[in-house]
Amino acid sequence: MDEIELARRAIRGDIPSQLQLLQLYKEPMYRIAYSYMRNAHDANDALQEMTFQCLKNIHKVREPQHFKTWLVRVIINTCLMMQRQQKRVLLTDIPMDQPKQMSQLFELNEAITKLPIEQQELIHLKYFQDLKNEIKKSKHYPINQQVTVDGQHFTIHELIISPIQSRLKMSVDPSNTKKILSFEDIRLYDENGEEWGKIRNGFTMHGNIEEQFSIMLESNYFRIPKSLTIKFTKIEAIDIKDTTIIADFDKKQIVSPPSSLPVEVTIRDHYAIEYSFATAQEDYEEISYYLVDAKGDIYYSSSRWLGPQQFMQSFEGEPLSPATIVISSFEQYLNGVEEIHVELK
Known part of the structure; x- marks a missing residue:
């Protein structure tokens, strides 16, 4: 049985097929997890969480030929969440007893973390999993609409959808009377009212909130709706004088x-x-x-x-x-x- 047919059965709820797929992709997913977490214990924890999320949400995969790419998104989201919780940095396999190489490593890591989040993830996939050829170009949708909640203004500039993650490019109005600290709940609904995307669990924001920044979203690259309703329901903010x-x-x-x-x-x-x-x-x-x-x-x-x-x-x-x-x-x-x-x- 080929992988596509196996994925098709797994999506339909066939448990043996689901377990067989997870076993098939266990090694490449572990390599991705290790490239983010940099130790076997955390990589295995990420793999276990990925397994749970896969079995819970596999029915949401629309196209069986895209199952592997979907699984990559799950393991990356899991690792990013764990990194945020642990506040760890990306390392490589250079031994710690080689100070010159370690110095170069930290310089390289610092440079990587300054890149847009999309480029950071592509670097991980290219050099740790060689999946770059499977990743299609991002889709850009200009929005440029201002939103007002409780008298505070912010602008949605663009929605960017890629196979790895989607994000909203945003900025806040500098004349606001409150400082927005974080966007904790953003949900996207398609033209049928079905939830298409939501704020990413764990790592959510990239960039300086005082300037232009991006909000990371979990979404479905392989099912682009005709229209979206973006709903803002939980925005953390305090008075400017209390910042x-x-x-x-x-x-x-x-x-x-x-x-x-x-x-x-x-x-x-x-x-x-x-x-x-x-x-x-x-x-x-x-x-x-x-x-x-x-x-x-x-x-x-x-x-x-x-x-x-x-x-x-x-x-x-x-x-x-x-x-x-x-x-x-x-x-x-x-x-x-x-x-x-x-x-x-």
Whole structure:
């Protein structure tokens, strides 16, 4: 039985065919996972999660000849999600005891991470799986529509659809009274009202939200609808005046606390900040990743949740006061839901 016929049976729900396909593609999918995760343990974890997602969603594959490419998308999405959770970087097989090669490696990795996300993924596929010839060109659909939610404006410039992932190119209005921190729920519906795409689980945004950025989407490259409705339902945002906190570590004093956020901020010993929330938090996201001290130097932090209403952040080194702590996430959302309609020609 050829692979296409095997995929056709698997899509129809034949469990032995599904297991046979997964076994057939286990080695190439593992190589892709290892190229992202850089150790066997995490690569195997990614493979297990891919297997679960495949068995759960295989019925959504429309064309059996595209099953392998669909599976590649699943393993890449899984790895990107795991990388975001672990905050790891891409490495290669160069041994750690070769300092010159390692130095060149990190320079190369830094350059790769500055590329558009689509190019990063193509590099992975070309050099770790040799799938570049199977990847067709992206499809670009200009949109250029402004969306307003709760008085805050942002523009959807373009929808880009590729076999690996789809993305919305966007920008926010600099005159907004609130700072948009993240887009947590975006869904795309086709002309029949069927969900065609949604925000990618885990890794979602690429670029600077203060400028132009991209939102990554899970979608179906092999079924391009006639039109799409893009629906924005959960946008994390806070007042502009609350985007930073001014701290004086010498006096152990919060000089400028957030005025409208339901949180109390306290300085503890050894350049540590404690956040106490009025209500329990659901997502356990890091409130902040760094501060800028009086000299303009940046200090990154380690952090942990002490409970659903308490977050602790510690900075390495000795930042010069007063220091500015930059808020990167807060469970506060714009009121309202907005959608736009896009014809795909």
